[in-house]
Amino acid sequence: MPDHTPAASGPLADLRVIEMGQLLAGPFCGQLLGDFGAEVIKLESPGRGDPMREWGREKPYGRSLWWPVVARNKKSVTCNLRTAEGQALARDLIAQADIVVENFRPGTLERWGLDFDTLRADNPGLILTRVTGYGQNGPYAPRAGYGSIGEAMGGIRYTTGDPDHPPARTGISLGDSLAAVFATIGTLAAVHHRTRTGRGQLVDSAIYEAVLAMMESLLPEWGVAGYQRERTGPVLPNVSPSNVYPTAGGEMILIAANQDTVFTRLATAMGKPELAATERFATHSTRGENMAELDDIIIEWTRTLGADELLEQLHRAGVPAGRIYTARDMFADPHFAAREAIVRLAHPELGEIPMQNVVPKLSETPGSVRHTGPELGEHNSEIYARLLGIGPDKLAALAENGIV
Missing domain, CATH: 3.40.50.10540 (Crotonobetainyl-coa:carnitine coa-transferase; domain 1)
Structure with missing residues (x-):
């Protein structure tokens, strides 16, 4: 060598x-x-x-x-x-x-x-x-x-x-x-x-x-189940809630609370802890089946809060959430600075x-x-x-x- x-x-x-x-x-x-x-x-x-x-x-x-x-x-x-x-x-x-x-x-x-x-x-x-x-x-x-x-x-x-x-x-x-x-x-x-x-x-x-x-499970989904993945816009099929949600000021915040324990924390933060025990939303599978209905419930809540207040509540509750960043946001973010990203x-x-x-x-x-x-x-x-x-x-x- x-x-x-x-x-x-x-x-x-x-x-x-x-x-x-x-x-x-x-x-x-x-x-x-x-x-x-x-x-x-x-x-x-x-x-x-x-x-x-x-x-x-x-x-x-x-x-x-x-x-x-x-x-x-x-x-x-x-x-x-x-x-x-x-x-x-x-x-x-x-x-x-x-x-x-x-x-x-x-x-x-x-x-x-x-x-x-x-x-x-x-x-x-x-x-x-x-x-x-x-x-x-x-x-x-x-x-x-x-x-x-x-x-x-x-x-x-x-x-x-x-x-x-x-x-x-x-x-x-x-x-x-x-x-x-x-x-x-x-x-x-x-x-x-x-x-x-x-x-x-x-x-x-x-x-x-x-x-x-x-491409994750794309091939076995077709080869075993005969299912063809299609375009689904901002969401993943049967993964809910995981979407962008509007705030009182018009900003869009991404919330990813599809795991059972995390969804329980989101429901509590929303003041609706009963959602986590509701049959339609109690499991990953049922939330996926009822994605549209669940998103409507979450949107009804997020629209009452400004982006900063919404994010503060979500972070305090341990729910993954964040803004959708542009380059301008990256330059201004203290976490980017702290990690020298x-x-x-x-x-x-x-x-x-x-x-x-x-x-x-x-x-x-x-x-x-x-x-x-x-x-x-x-x-x-x-x-x-x-x-x-x-x-x-x-x-x-x-x-x-x-x-x-």
Whole structure:
């Protein structure tokens, strides 16, 4: 395995990652590994780099506000993987790495001479993590696959939204992110296996399978009971009460009191303790069967109280409840501040940039956000000199020829 000096503190500080690919599914995996200290060297095409550098709605000074998050803690090295010289540079870098993360369409690495067998011939402990729409095999593997298609195929699009509207989506790239999270879990499992055996392996994370993994009892409901889950808007079928409820001031408060003991506490807080003993509402199943009636009773109560007073009563009673937060709410919330859920970093052009902190928190070896996304090729001199011994003159020649 490669012998190198840790680049940062954190539990993964002894690991070197070569990140290839672009957009979100692979790079988010690289972000998670970097958050916990891994040295993540991102290979980007000369000239333009990852399109994520330009993505996002708001672009102050022409700068993406998404890039500083997904590329945080990484080092940018330019390398033209579509040339023989660039492929040779990549192989030399990978020979000194622990992990490669890529999200190209299956067969791309093979065409470039960077297939797993070739790479592990030089580096037997290498872990190759591949994130794609459909996985590395099967009849759909060669297809182009985006996160939105994986969400549709994995089942979450069909079950999201109101029943009288077409399937909806969440406002984030859920499929890509889930595939990246599962890729990270697989990568860390492979690292553990390598620690015991010295052998690397291939990690194959498919977007549609990552979404499918989150679909709870969807499959046995159909396969055993013949029940097809449908869109149900803001509620889950037969889970009650768990909904958003209006207040006197028009704010909506989410209350989740579907467990028997919690519902008893809610009924008492409402001044209607008899509800918990009423046959129609006494159990999880009966409350689910009578969801609409129970919601009407709760709404009659919540509409008499302002949001602050309602939440105070619910929290005092031990009933899970809360506002539906926007970014503005997160910045103002004392709990976010106390747990440092939002971290602020300096950016050379944008000033201070807030972003979400590392999750989860570790007591002994916590992760950290050390810097925002790098400039394109910012680390060419450092990485090529330190790992491959390429001096300034040769590096300049490679740049002139469009290799780096």
